[in-house]
Structures are given as C-alpha cells and as structure tokens.
Amino acid sequence: MSNVIDKNGLVNPGGYLTVFNPVVTSERTPNSPMPTTRYNKALVFKVMARQNVQGEKYTRSLPTTTSTTFRSYDSATPTASADGCLPGRAYTASAGVQFALSGTEDLQDMWKTNKDYYDRLFHVILNVSPGFVRVGVDMPSGTNQAKFQRTKKIVGIGTDFGWRYGNIETVAFPEIDVSYQFGNTTNAELRPTCTFTYGEYVVGIPSDPEIIFRVLSGREPSHQVDLPITTYDAAVSQGFVRTYGMDGFRVYPTNQSAAAVADYQRVISEECFARVLV
Amino acid sequence: MKQLLRLTAPTKGTTTGTFELSDPNYFYAGVSSFRLPLGCRAKLWGYTLSGTAFNATLSVSHDGTNWTEAAHWVLVDEGTLHHTYKNRPEVFLESRSGLEQFKVEWSQGSAVATSRISLLVEISDEE
Numbered sequence: 001m002s003n004v005i006d007k008n009g010l011v012n013p014g015g016y017l018t019v020f021n022p023v024v025t026s027e028r029t030p031n032s033p034m035p036t037t038r039y040n041k042a043l044v045f046k047v048m049a050r051q052n053v054q055g056e057k058y059t060r061s062l063p064t065t066t067s068t069t070f071r072s073y074d075s076a077t078p079t080a081s082a083d084g085c086l087p088g089r090a091y092t093a094s095a096g097v098q099f100a101l102s103g104t105e106d107l108q109d110m111w112k113t114n115k116d117y118y119d120r121l122f123h124v125i126l127n128v129s130p131g132f133v134r135v136g137v138d139m140p141s142g143t144n145q146a147k148f149q150r151t152k153k154i155v156g157i158g159t160d161f162g163w164r165y166g167n168i169e170t171v172a173f174p175e176i177d178v179s180y181q182f183g184n185t186t187n188a189e190l191r192p193t194c195t196f197t198y199g200e201y202v203v204g205i206p207s208d209p210e211i212i213f214r215v216l217s218g219r220e221p222s223h224q225v226d227l228p229i230t231t232y233d234a235a236v237s238q239g240f241v242r243t244y245g246m247d248g249f250r251v252y253p254t255n256q257s258a259a260a261v262a263d264y265q266r267v268i269s270e271e272c273f274a275r276v277l278v
Numbered sequence: 279m280k281q282l283l284r285l286t287a288p289t290k291g292t293t294t295g296t297f298e299l300s301d302p303n304y305f306y307a308g309v310s311s312f313r314l315p316l317g318c319r320a321k322l323w324g325y326t327l328s329g330t331a332f333n334a335t336l337s338v339s340h341d342g343t344n345w346t347e348a349a350h351w352v353l354v355d356e357g358t359l360h361h362t363y364k365n366r367p368e369v370f371l372e373s374r375s376g377l378e379q380f381k382v383e384w385s386q387g388s389a390v391a392t393s394r395i396s397l398l399v400e401i402s403d404e405e
Contacts, residue, residue, distance in 0.1 A: 131281040189306040
C-alpha cells in the first residue's frame with residue numbers, strides 16, 4: 001500500500017486523487033501523422049485536507065421500503081416485507097436507490113451536492129453485509145453503464161456478470177446524480193447493512209501543469225478511481241464543466257511531456273475556474 | 279468476498295421436517311433451502327445439534343429438484359453435539375449455474391419441538 005491512502009483506502013491529506021475517465025475520445029487532428037487520435041481524460045485533485053477525519057464511517061440499513069419497486073431474477077413481482085429489506089431473487093429498479101439524509105444539500109441523496117461545493121469531493125467506499133449482495137453504481141442516476149464488447153451487450157446487476165459482490169468504491173461529484181443498484185440472487189429475503197467509509201476531501205486542481213503530467217504519467221503517486229461509465233453521458237460531462245470549468249485533462253503518452261504540459265497549461269489558464277485551482 | 283452465516287433453526291412438533299434456516303443478523307425470515315449466490319462456494323465451518331435426540335441430514339441440489347445427501351449427524355441423547363472444522367472447512371456445495379442450493383432435514387422419535395440446529399457456513403467467491 002502506498003502512503004497516498006490510509007488503512008481505510010482514503011487519500012491522506014497532501015496526496016493526489018486521480019479520477020480516470022475510461023471512455024476513449026476520438027479526435028481528428030489534421031496536422032498529426034495519425035488520421036485520428038484516441039485518448040482518455042482524467043481529473044487530478046490535490047487533497048488538501050479531510051473533514052471529520054476522526055469519524056468517517058456511517059452504517060445504516062438499505063434505503064428500501066415496503067413500497068420500493070424491485071425487478072425479479074425470475075418472473076415474480078418482488079416486494080419487501082419491511083423497510084430495509086431486499087427480497088429474495090430480486091434487484092432494484094432501473095432508477096436504483098439513493099441514501100436520503102435529512103439536513104443535507106439534497107435530502108434524497110446524502111452524497112449529492114452542487115457546484116457551490118467545488119472545493120469538496122466525497123470519496124465513498126460502500127461495504128454491504130451480507131457480502132453476497134450484488135452492488136452496482138449508475139452514473140448518472142438510473143443509467144446502467146455496465147456493457148460488454150463496447151456497447152454490444154448490456155450486462156450489470158440483473159445479468160450473469162458485470163457487477164460485484166459486497167463493495168464498491170466511487171467518487172461523488174457535485175452536480176452529478178449517482179444511484180446504487182443492489183441485487184439478491186439467493187431465495188432468502190435479506191436485511192443488508194450498508195457501511196460507508198467516506199472521505200470529505202477539501203480539494204483543488206493543481207495549477208502547475210508539470211504536477212498534472214507527473215501524476216497522470218505515474219511519476220507522482222496518486223490514488224486512482226475509475227468513473228463507473230462506459231459511455232460519456234452529457235449529464236456527467238456537463239456536471240464537470242459546471243463545477244470545474246472543464247471535464248478533465250487529456251492523458252498523454254509519457255514521451256510527450258512537452259505537448260502535455262503545454263496542453264495542461266492551456267486548460268488550466270483558459271478552461272478551469274480560478275476558484276478550483278490550488 | 280467471504281461472508282460467514284450462522285444458520286440456525288428449531289425442530290417443530292413433527293417427527294420429520296425441513297429446518298427453516300435463518301441468520302437473524304441478515305435474514306428477514308427463514309428458508310427451507312438456501313440458494314447459493316452465483317459463483318460462490320458454501321463452506322461448513324461447524325455445526326451444533328442441541329436439545330433432545332434427533333437426526334439431521336444436510337442435502338445439496340444442483341438444480342433445485344434433485345437432492346443428494348451430503349452429511350448426516352446424530353444427536354443420540356439429550357444434550358449438545360458440537361463439531362468445528364477449525365482451519366479446514368468442508369466445501370460442500372459450489373455454484374456454477376446459480377441453481378445450487380442446500381437444505382437440512384430432521385427426523386426424531388417423538389413429535390416434539392425441543393431441539394435446534396446451528397450451522398456455521400461461509401459463503402465465498404474465493405478459493
């Protein structure tokens with residue numbers, strides 16, 4: 001384990017967090033020897049501090065009720081017998097579920113903020129007990145992004161693969177809706193426990209393009225989280241732009257440092273909001 | 279992923295029957311057979327039979343219809359029978375299709391509800 005993260009998987013103050021966008025962008029560049037250029041983007045944050053560092057756990061029941069709509073792995077129409085239950089052979093509806101919390105910015109989703117929270121980022125690690133509950137994240141909310149062979153086959157929580165058991169790590173950005181999916185393929189009605197380990201990071205985007213390049217080329221240690229997406233929904237890209245002024249830095253090969261640094265300098269000075277830079 | 283379940287259930291006032299297995303921590307209600315999550319193994323770490331004399335039979339199914347006996351335990355007299363597999367739990371069922379399940383049945387001489395079974399079962403998708 002690098003010293004970028006602590007024993008709970010959260011980034012230590014002073015460390016860098018890289019959020020990698022796995023969707024490849026294709027671009028025609030007339031002056032390039034290649035007819036098209038393909039690249040990924042990533043957001044780089046410096047974690048300046050962590051709020052409430054002594055208490056970053058939150059345990060609660062599943063946010064389902066007796067009126068929550070579920071889909072079935074069989075042909076039945078499952079319903080929960082009590083609040084917090086996940087019926088046997090059932091998984092959550094396409095809209096997913098969110099964790100409501102009174103007193104928060106968005107009462108229906110405790111992790112959702114708006115662009116005024118540009119200096120905050122929630123790094124959220126969800127552990128579910130029992131661990132054989134299937135877990136998925138939809139970004140934006142209600143959009144299943146689990147795909148196979150490009151977008152040929154839709155997979156995910158309701159299919160044989162494209163999901164994971166028991167835990168999931170994500171970053172909750174301002175302006176971007178996220179929902180969770182839960183699935184129970186056993187025949188027992190479960191009462192899952194959801195434990196969040198979260199970091200409320202005070203963040204900024206480094207204003208030094210050399211640092212951006214060093215992080216994205218792996219020369220500066222950082223903790224990387226991949227966005228849980230396979231198609232770049234406009235709700236996601238526009239959410240980034242509304243909050244930060246841009247939607248990420250292009251990832252260059254390590255032997256193109258000069259071009260990368262020049263591009264990063266342009267993005268920092270022309271696109272990034274000054275308030276997000278550190 | 280590894281999840282330890284303490285599946286427990288009482289006998290009922292019949293000479294034979296199927297235990298309604300439940301883990302009070304995680305289950306809303308008991309089930310007469312437990313269907314394994316796809317790709318998981320069921321590993322038995324230990325069992326306890328307690329109360330008056332009864333026999334318990336662990337059976338497994340790969341399709342939910344046809345059952346095979348996997349283990350048989352006998353509590354010969356009133357008391358407690360306890361066994362732990364310590365560092366080598368028995369893998370008694372592995373899910374390949376998602377249809378695999380297991381159940382435990384009892385038989386006893388008298389139709390009394392005075393006994394209980396507890397199984398310590400690990401559900402895991404690891405070796």
